[in-house]
Amino acid sequence: MMRVDYNLLKALHAVVSLQSFERAAKRLAVSQSAVSQRIRHLEELMGEPVLVRSQPPMCTAIGQQLLSHYQQVQQLEQQLAQRLDIQQSCPSLALAVNADSLATWFLPALDPWLHNAQIQLQLYVENESQTWRRLISGEALGAVTNQSKAVNGAQSEPLGALTYLCVSSPEFQARYFAAGKPNKEQLKQAPAIAFDPHDDMHFNYIESLFGLSAGDYPCHIVRSSEAFVAMACSGYAYCLIARQQVQSQLDNGTLVNLLPEFALKVPLYWHYWQFSTHLMQSVSESLIANARGCLDME
Structure with missing residues (x-):
């Protein structure tokens, strides 16, 4: 059975989320060469490329699967820490949202967590027809999109229009x-x-x-x-x-x-992974409730 070295997946996540090998190296406190070596090692284990060396770097199909898996593991670790009452750093939530939602109803729904600095947001701001790609790639844990059908492993909730x-x-x-x-x-x-x-x-x-x-x-x-x-x-x-x-x-x-x-x-929909932690479930419930109170009926 293949054993995954999560340091390699962590490097992949850093490169894709920060869109740069250089910034990933700074985040991981290693050299840029070390990040490149970890990506190469991961590709050797997979037997194929996990990244397209474009500007910015993009995941291949297998890279997307690995990134999605890594996001799931991160969520499970956060959930376990909460159950064991282990003090952790402020959890990071990567979410994809369209600009118009961000400018209207989205941020007020996160006020309970942002006001008390309980989460760190990483927002991908895209056209509402493109945000779901961030979910599929594994970069985002949830996405506001105009796509109604959920991808495998995710849930879709109508928000209004x-x-x-x-x-x-x-x-x-x-x-x-x-x-x-x-x-x-x-x-x-x-x-x-x-x-x-x-x-x-x-x-x-x-x-x-x-x-x-x-x-x-x-x-x-x-x-x-x-x-x-x-x-x-x-x-x-x-x-x-x-x-x-x-x-x-x-x-x-x-x-x-x-x-x-x-x-x-x-019409807009909220998509999020079914494996979501209690935190992500709570955030999703708040986003859904706030959207339905602010948006129009379809």
């Missing part, structure tokens, strides 16, 4: 959309904002309503929900943004809803 509105400042509306509502020709000139080049939600929304594809109109790429709001309020661009994030700006007239009849609801 973020309702997205197409908004701009009144000045931007007057400058680009003379009639108040945008049309196809006007949108070809009006700057938009998308989260990243894979922001299917924005591009699909505009294409479905106006027949314009990505590249047919100017579009800023900005990986920050807060920057979306700031840029829209400043009159730099229009954007799709969660109603929950801009309700006060809509109420005071800083922003206007350009297409009130075309709100877009995006």
